[in-house]
Amino acid sequence: MRNFKVTQENRGGVVLFKLQGYLNDLGGEEVERLFKVSVKEGQRKFIIDFGKIAYINSIGVSFLVGIMDATREKTLKVCFTSLSKINDELFDMVGLKKYAATFPSDTEALAYLKKV
């Protein structure tokens, strides 16, 4: 994971994951692991910020699909923010946008999650 970093913050009951670099199998695994730990701790609202993501490969995408599958069963809310044009198109193509609301920034996603 030399080219990938993920940081985690809690913003008033919303868990914010900020991803950076190349999201591949190793990065995807790490995000999935952190997500599962947070769910286990009782967290229900999440933002995944892709603002500093340079590239995503298909295996990285598959881990995101796995995360979104978990949200369907457990009434969890996940928002994606700061998607580049290509990643927005990619998420649309693989059907991720059906399960997660997307926002230009974390502020807008936070405002949305506080309402729901």
Add this chain to the structure above:
Amino acid sequence: MKIEEKPFINRHFELAHFKQKAEEIAQGNGEDLFLISPWGTGKTALLKELKEILFWGQDGLMPVYFSFSRAYADLLDFCEEYLVSLLSQILFFDQKGRIATRRPVSFSFSSLRREAERQGKGVIEEVILIHQRAVKIKEDRKGLLNALTAPRRIAQAGNKPIWMLIDHVQAVLDVTLTGKGIVGFWREAIGSSWAPHLFSGEPPGYLLKNLIPSFGPPSIPVMELKPLPVEEEAELTILLEKTFKVNIARDLSESWFLYLEGNLGFLTSLIREARLETPGLESHQRFVELYLKSLCQGELGRLFENRLYDFKKIDPLNGRLLIKILNQLLKSEGSLVPLTDLQKAIDLTSRTAQSSVRLLEQAGLVRERFGNVGLENNRVLRDWVEVLVRKYLYQEDLDRIIKQLGKGIEKSLAKTKEEEETPSPMGENALHFSLVLPINPESELVAVRALEQIATYTDLDEASVDKVKMSLIEACINAGEHSRSFEKKIRVYFTVQPGAIEVLVEDRGQAFDPVAVQARLVRESDPLSPKRGRGLALIKEMMDEVRFEKADIGTRLYMVKKSDKRE
């Protein structure tokens, strides 16, 4: 211990490794080792070079090279050859400071005892005496044990380790005592730090399955000699050309490397023959003609036929049977055939079919996996099999074989050459860039970074370039995961024009069907959370044109992205 360097073509890493091993042996820490690789990778050259370096460059140990180079009339015939080779080299080593020429002295068996007596080597005299007594009373076992343990006894008596470099060790399975192999006797001789063995042989699969396990326990470590990287081979060709003064056309040799798959020995034999026969290999036709002549009746043919016939005394009937099996496998065009189908097709008993396949497997021509048999995936071996079948089964003459088989080879060489010269139909003004990536985690990012810069020569917008980047990442991952590239590399070629960019991702490994791979990955994944198999679909979505091509030596993926502005 100071070991003198001598110029040697490549294999510097392996030589350094073995020189380190020699240091350990000289200090009393030697251990046995297997060196395995496919034929023609250069094991014999490496062993001989190592022996030369150790022989002349140091005194801490005595290197002895022995090769199973012929069939033996009986066990004592083998013992005699083994002892003559061993004792001559040892007696010569001890005199090396006094001799005037570097050419090895070859002793006859009768003169060995006189020389041992002259040098005051009592233990060598004893070894000879035991052998002569064993011959007289036809005591095979005693003779064999005496020969195989001689290095250890001589080393101990002289207080100087001996390193036994045993070449073509696969043939040991053909040296038998009343129908049983002699590996059991050899186990008496191994495991000694006084006389460790470096066993070298081929083919790897056959040795790992049939020979190496019989030497243990404890199991002997195995080192695999990797084929030389293509770049180093190209460098070697230049050296060979200089040595043999053959003006081999560079483009031909490069095309041919794809088929040789790193088997240097084949190329060396071919060039050697070229030197004898022709001053140049200036055309595809000339090259192919020479290659096929060499397979039919030249050095390459002898190389393979020795493997197949020399170590086993195959009678003509059995020989014809083997050719019939090869013919059936040739017809299957590379697919594995169930052994039971082979039996039925040629009307064989199960036992005959199994023993024949074992012989062919030992010769390195076929592979057997769980009851299914197929020809080895190597272009040169496959060509040789076709030559054998045409020559012996269909009784075709050389000219006809060259004409018919040659046409196909010429065509594929011309195609390879054409692709090398014109990688893209994008026009004369296109710019070409290429990259060679090691198959390593995240090395696809290097290709993407290069693409970022290369894309500046086009007028593609940022979104389009991003799509090419994403597709390139997927293509590199696919090639790395599924090709099993023999050179562990991915080649990426970019062709750019203002209005378009073409990317070709090539691996020189096992050709794979990307659609089948994708289907298998999706099938094998958890249906609720599919982790794999999306790459190809993404590439097809992102690029304007996508084309796969399964080549003889791997897979090529062409992708084109055109500028929206030009449409």
